[in-house]
Amino acid sequence: MSQRPFFTLRRDLGFQLAVLYLVFVGLVLIAAYWFVDISSRQLREDISASDLALAHAIAQETYTTMSSATAAVDGLAAYSPVIEQDTEGMYDIFEKVLSVREDVNLIYRLDSSGVMYFHYPVGPDSTVGVDFSFRPYFQEALLRHEPLFSSGRISPTTNQPVATAVMPIWSSDGEFLGVVAMNIKLQFLSDTLTNIATASYNRQDIEISIVDDAGQIIAHSDSSFLLEDAHQVMPKQLSATLVTGNSGNLVARNQSGQERIYSHVPIQGSGWSVLVSRPTSSAFAVLSTFQRGTFTVLVVFLAGGLFFWGSLSRGVIRPLEKLATLSETIGMEADHPTNLDTALDAFSKRADQMGTLTRSLQQLHFAVAARLNELTTLLKTSTAVVSSLDSQTVLARILAQVEQLLDVQMSAIFVLDEEANVFRVQGSRNLPDWYAQKVMIDPQDPNSVAMRAIRTGEPVQISNTETDPSYVHKREWARMAGYRSIMAIRLTVQHTPSAVLMVARRDPYLFSEREIRLLSSFANHATMAIENAALYARSDMHLQEQTRRLEALIHSMSDGVVLEDSDGYILYANRRVQEMVNLPLQHLLHKPTRLLLEGLTHQDTASEGIQLAMQKLLSDQGIRQMEFDLMLDNQMRHLSMTLFDVQDARDILIGRGWIIEDITQRYAIERMRSILIATVSHELRTPLAAIKGYASTLLADDVEWDAASQHEFLTIISSEVDRLSKLVQDLLDMSRIEVGSLTIDRVQTHLSDLVSSAVQHAGPDLEARLRIGVPSNLPPISVDPQRIETVLRNLLENAVKYSVPDSTIQLQAELEGQQLVVRVINEGYAVSPQQGSRIFERFYRDQSTHLTSVAGMGLGLAIARSFVQVHGGKIGFEAHPNGTCVAFSVPNIVE
Numbered sequence: 024m025s026q027r028p029f030f031t032l033r034r035d036l037g038f039q040l041a042v043l044y045l046v047f048v049g050l051v052l053i054a055a056y057w058f059v060d061i062s063s064r065q066l067r068e069d070i071s072a073s074d075l076a077l078a079h080a081i082a083q084e085t086y087t088t089m090s091s092a093t094a095a096v097d098g099l100a101a102y103s104p105v106i107e108q109d110t111e112g113m114y115d116i117f118e119k120v121l122s123v124r125e126d127v128n129l130i131y132r133l134d135s136s137g138v139m140y141f142h143y144p145v146g147p148d149s150t151v152g153v154d155f156s157f158r159p160y161f162q163e164a165l166l167r168h169e170p171l172f173s174s175g176r177i178s179p180t181t182n183q184p185v186a187t188a189v190m191p192i193w194s195s196d197g198e199f200l201g202v203v204a205m206n207i208k209l210q211f212l213s214d215t216l217t218n219i220a221t222a223s224y225n226r227q228d229i230e231i232s233i234v235d236d237a238g239q240i241i242a243h244s245d246s247s248f249l250l251e252d253a254h255q256v257m258p259k260q261l262s263a264t265l266v267t268g269n270s271g272n273l274v275a276r277n278q279s280g281q282e283r284i285y286s287h288v289p290i291q292g293s294g295w296s297v298l299v300s301r302p303t304s305s306a307f308a309v310l311s312t313f314q315r316g317t318f319t320v321l322v323v324f325l326a327g328g329l330f331f332w333g334s335l336s337r338g339v340i341r342p343l344e345k346l347a348t349l350s351e352t353i354g355m356e357a358d359h360p361t362n363l364d365t366a367l368d369a370f371s372k373r374a375d376q377m378g379t380l381t382r383s384l385q386q387l388h389f390a391v392a393a394r395l396n397e398l399t400t401l402l403k404t405s406t407a408v409v410s411s412l413d414s415q416t417v418l419a420r421i422l423a424q425v426e427q428l429l430d431v432q433m434s435a436i437f438v439l440d441e442e443a444n445v446f447r448v449q450g451s452r453n454l455p456d457w458y459a460q461k462v463m464i465d466p467q468d469p470n471s472v473a474m475r476a477i478r479t480g481e482p483v484q485i486s487n488t489e490t491d492p493s494y495v496h497k498r499e500w501a502r503m504a505g506y507r508s509i510m511a512i513r514l515t516v517q518h519t520p521s522a523v524l525m526v527a528r529r530d531p532y533l534f535s536e537r538e539i540r541l542l543s544s545f546a547n548h549a550t551m552a553i554e555n556a557a558l559y560a561r562s563d564m565h566l567q568e569q570t571r572r573l574e575a576l577i578h579s580m581s582d583g584v585v586l587e588d589s590d591g592y593i594l595y596a597n598r599r600v601q602e603m604v605n606l607p608l609q610h611l612l613h614k615p616t617r618l619l620l621e622g623l624t625h626q627d628t629a630s631e632g633i634q635l636a637m638q639k640l641l642s643d644q645g646i647r648q649m650e651f652d653l654m655l656d657n658q659m660r661h662l663s664m665t666l667f668d669v670q671d672a673r674d675i676l677i678g679r680g681w682i683i684e685d686i687t688q689r690y691a692i693e694r695m696r697s698i699l700i701a702t703v704s705h706e707l708r709t710p711l712a713a714i715k716g717y718a719s720t721l722l723a724d725d726v727e728w729d730a731a732s733q734h735e736f737l738t739i740i741s742s743e744v745d746r747l748s749k750l751v752q753d754l755l756d757m758s759r760i761e762v763g764s765l766t767i768d769r770v771q772t773h774l775s776d777l778v779s780s781a782v783q784h785a786g787p788d789l790e791a792r793l794r795i796g797v798p799s800n801l802p803p804i805s806v807d808p809q810r811i812e813t814v815l816r817n818l819l820e821n822a823v824k825y826s827v828p829d830s831t832i833q834l835q836a837e838l839e840g841q842q843l844v845v846r847v848i849n850e851g852y853a854v855s856p857q858q859g860s861r862i863f864e865r866f867y868r869d870q871s872t873h874l875t876s877v878a879g880m881g882l883g884l885a886i887a888r889s890f891v892q893v894h895g896g897k898i899g900f901e902a903h904p905n906g907t908c909v910a911f912s913v914p915n916i917v918e
Contacts, residue, residue: 037340044332051324059317066310071272074286074299074306077231077312079270081219082288082297085212085233087243088126089293092188093170095120099203100190105132106200110141117143120205128181129206135199142180150180164191164202172293173240175209175250184209184249186241195310209249212242220244229301233263236294241769257298258715261285265296274303342370342377350384372823418450425526425545426452429538433506433527436549437464437473439520446473446523456505466521470496473523475704476511482539484510487531512542514550519557524549583683586669589676591616591641603662603683617639640666641679650686661690710743756813756886767807767893774801774836774843777808781815789823789832796835804843804912810890814898817849818909826851842896842912850906863888863898887911 099105099120104112117130121143131142136158142149155161160173173187185206192200216231233242234253243249254262258275270288277300279285284306286299352536370381422434435451446464448454464471470493476483486508488501501507506527514522524546535541577584583600587593596619598610604611604619611619619639640647648665663686670676717736721728728736759765775797784787815834822832826849833848854862863884891898891911898911 027632032746037336037344040335040340041332044328048325048328052321055317055321059314062313067307067315070306070310074284075270075272075288076302077219078286078288078297078299081216081231081233081299082290083295084215086291086293087297088207088212089172089188089290092205093172093190095169096188096190096203096205099130099205100192105194105203106194108132108140113141113330114143124205126207126211127205128183128185128208129178130204131180132201134201137201140201146180148180148182155181160189160204161202164189167191168193174235174237175239177250178206181206184241186235209241210246213244213246213249216242216244216320217246225228225730228305229299232298233290234296234298235868238262241295241843252300258285261287270296339377346370346377346381346384358711379807417556418549419452420548421545421552422452425524425542428545429526429534429542430528431526432529433504434524435459435525436514436553437525438522438553439466441520446521449522455504458500462500470494472497472509472511473525476513476523477521480513482510482512482543484508484534484539486533489531505529508534510534510539510542512539512546512548514553516550516553518561519553522550522553549696581685583681585616585619585681585683586678587616587681588678593619594678600683637664640664644668650690660685661687678796710747713743714740756882756889759833765889765893767810767872769805769807771803771805772808772811773803774845775799777812777815778834781812781819783821784812785816785819789819792823792829792832793819793832794833796833798837801836801838801843804913806894807890810894811913814887814890814911815845815847817887818911821909822847822849822881822907825849830906839912842914844910844912846901846908846910848903848906848908851908854900854907862900884909 089282093110099116102116102598103109104116113132120130129142129144132140133155134140137154137158139150139153139155141151158173160171163171168191170188170190173189175184175186177183178185183206185208187204187206189202189204191202194200201562212233216233220231221231228815229244230243232240233250234254235241238253240248240251240253240256243251244749246255256278258273258277260275261273264271264273265287268289271286273285274282274286274634275285282303283300286302288297290297309788360881371378373381418436423434425431425434433451433453435448435454437446438449439445440447443463444466446466448459448462451459464473466477468474472483472485472494485494488494488498488509489509494501501509504527506529508531509525509527511523511525514524516522524542526542578598580597580599583603585593585600586595593611593614593616596608600619600903601608601611606618636651640649643666644664646667648663649660650663652659652661663684665684667682668676671677671682717740719725721733721736756765778795778797782793782795819832819834826832830850832850833846835846837844888898891913894913896911896913898909901908901910
């Protein structure tokens with residue numbers, strides 16, 4: 024058989040299932056291998072960790088035993104009989120120690136020459152007098168003062184394998200006196216290891232041993248290995264590992280070729296090691312069983328999978344391939360293959376799901392044609408619903424499709440008229456005109472088909488209007504309209520009045536369930552058409568209301584807003600813009616922006632330059648801004664104009680927006696801040712420079728100043744400090760005025776006292792020039808003395824600054840009704856009307872060329888005006904023929 028193309032295989036369900044089956048089997052095998060590998064490694068690690076933990080426990084126990092033995096001999100070395108070689112005393116001591124130490128078989132004393140002096144117990148094989156100086160432990164004891172442990176050996180006294188705990192004995196003057204030693208029975212250690220092996224594993228194939236620093240086996244679970252050379256029975260790899268003094272596990276073959284797992288742990292501070300070993304065949308027996316079981320399960324799984332695949336192929340895949348071939352012809356106009364009916368008959372006879380599926384395909388073939396016709400009609404209906412928002416047009420199209428699909432001759436949609444409380448025809452087809460115009464249905468009519476459908480929510484039909492008893496009252500209408508059967512379906516509307524769809528035929532007819540369902544679908548489309556039209560009307564009203572609100576909001580803005588199209592014609596301008604250009608809205612709409620520019624700049628003296636700047640602003644892109652001045656409400660205002668581009672979703676320019684903001688106050692604040700910084704910097708620098716200069720002069724080491732000069736310098740420094748203090752006080756007063764926290768404390772005060780204090784603080788140049796005209800009978804006034812004194816001082820200082828040198832300055836006071844009026848008159852420069860309107864402003868200073876050198880910040884008159892106003896008084900200029908007259912009044916005079 025020829026090989027199929029690859030794209031055919033992709034459409035072949037059998038091939039796809041085969042691939043999925045192979046992928047599944049492959050994944051299972053991979054997962055099984057991974058699981059076995061991970062589990063095996065984990066089991067190996069657990070077994071190794073178990074043996075290593077046992078070796079650690081034995082090493083710790085052995086270390087405890089060795090520590091106990093070394094502590095014991097260390098204690099024996101402290102007894103006087105042992106130090107002085109008192110045989111009777113040592114007998115008693117050694118006997119007591121031996122009685123409580125089961126692991127000890129001999130305690131003895133060697134003298135300084137290594138000769139056995141005494142041992143316990145004393146037996147027939149006594150070695151007293153024997154020279155043991157050749158023993159390595161004795162040679163090592165000659166060089167240390169701490170206890171030590173010997174290697175394993177056969178004791179000549181007891182003829183048993185032992186290891187000895189040894190304690191060197193030294194006199195207080197450093198003389199070596201010998202050793203006291205204690206022999207530990209290695210058989211005792213071996214018996215302990217045997218018990219541990221049996222209790223831990225209950226097997227005889229585990230071996231536990233202790234190897235000393237000389238490589239001898241000094242303890243073994245099999246006592247026959249005692250004092251054997253460990254290197255002869257253990258693998259060479261293990262011998263090399265023990266030298267390093269590290270703990271760990273090793274799998275290796277012993278001298279007899281058996282593979283074993285070795286766990287080794289060094290014993291702290293002794294050079295000894297603990298070995299735990301057992302054959303890998305017993306150690307990993309569980310692992311081997313687990314691996315064999317897993318392999319068996321995989322074999323069974325593969326065999327079962329092959330059997331399942333064969334059954335699935337015969338019973339499902341092959342029949343599905345034939346059914347797929349058959350299903351491709353359903354709904355197509357092409358002729359069926361010759362064997363199609365034969366195959367369908369064969370499959371339909373099966374009693375299982377495959378037979379059911381085949382029979383369903385046969386039924387589907389006949390239903391598809393009918394459904395295609397229905398769906399085509401519904402699609403046209405859906406298109407009609409979305410094609411227009413006019414409900415009459417949409418309903419007419421829907422009714423036309425209903426008549427075409429259901430073969431009905433008449434149709435109509437009745438909608439509740441809420442004002443008249445009756446249902447009227449809103450859309451109809453093929454009904455007589457008089458019927459559509461005159462028929463009205465009472466919502467309370469119990470016999471109406473339409474009202475029954477609305478009340479029950481279910482379709483209601485009359486198959487024969489002539490024979491149905493419930494239609495007796497409407498039978499004459501049916502005869503006149505020309506229909507014999509009718510059906511009504513409620514329209515489930517939410518945002519519009521109740522409605523119902525009615526269809527009729529000229530002959531008696533009973534609508535089937537399929538036709539009722541289909542008509543319900545048309546009813547849903549009619550509902551959507553009515554709802555869409557209502558919602559559109561509501562949304563349009565809501566949009567108009569929002570537009571009116573937004574327009575009112577923009578109109579009420581203090582900033583000007585302008586919108587123009589991409590050609591530069593004005594689409595919108597709010598009320599503020601109309602005020603700025605002094606033109607009504609109708610003269611601006613759909614006019615070029617040139618008209619707006621001319622209206623904004625016609626009052627500016629540099630209008631040509633401003634227009635050029637604005638034209639450049641229009642030609643630029645992005646957000647751009649410029650500032651200019653404009654006379655509004657008889658006041659010069661400083662404006663900021665911001666332009667921005669309006670683009671659509673494709674970044675195409677569709678217009679521009681203008682925002683014209685009145686920033687006069689912000690501009691004034693920024694200007695005032697700049698003036699304040701410059702003025703304060705200048706006013707602070709002058710007195711500070713004088714103070715610094717005279718202070719440096721006084722501090723100079725190379726010049727000695729007489730008392731008069733020092734007094735002069737200090738006087739100047741004091742004067743400049745007073746000047747700084749007044750400057751700071753002025754700033755604080757102005758700050759209180761700005762934030763509105765200025766308060767006054769009224770007390771009864773004589774004006775003459777305030778004048779005297781003001782003159783005293785106004786400076787030395789004033790007193791000789793001042794002429795005071797305050798009546799002696801002037802009654803006291805209710806004022807804040809500190810504030811009014813500041814007013815007087817500021818006015819007098821200004822009179823001195825802005826008058827002809829050595830000219831007379833007058834201060835006059837008089838009663839005018841309930842007002843006390845004070846005038847300060849100087850001879851010199853007169854104040855012009857233009858200056859008079861601004862001279863009381865903060866930081867304002869006369870810029871006349873002959874007065875530019877006068878020091879000051881321009882706060883004195885501003886502070887004076889605020890202090891007078893807070894008292895309820897007034898301050899201003901009065902005409903004077905020979906100079907300037909500043910007058911202020913204070914009310915509330917106390918009689």
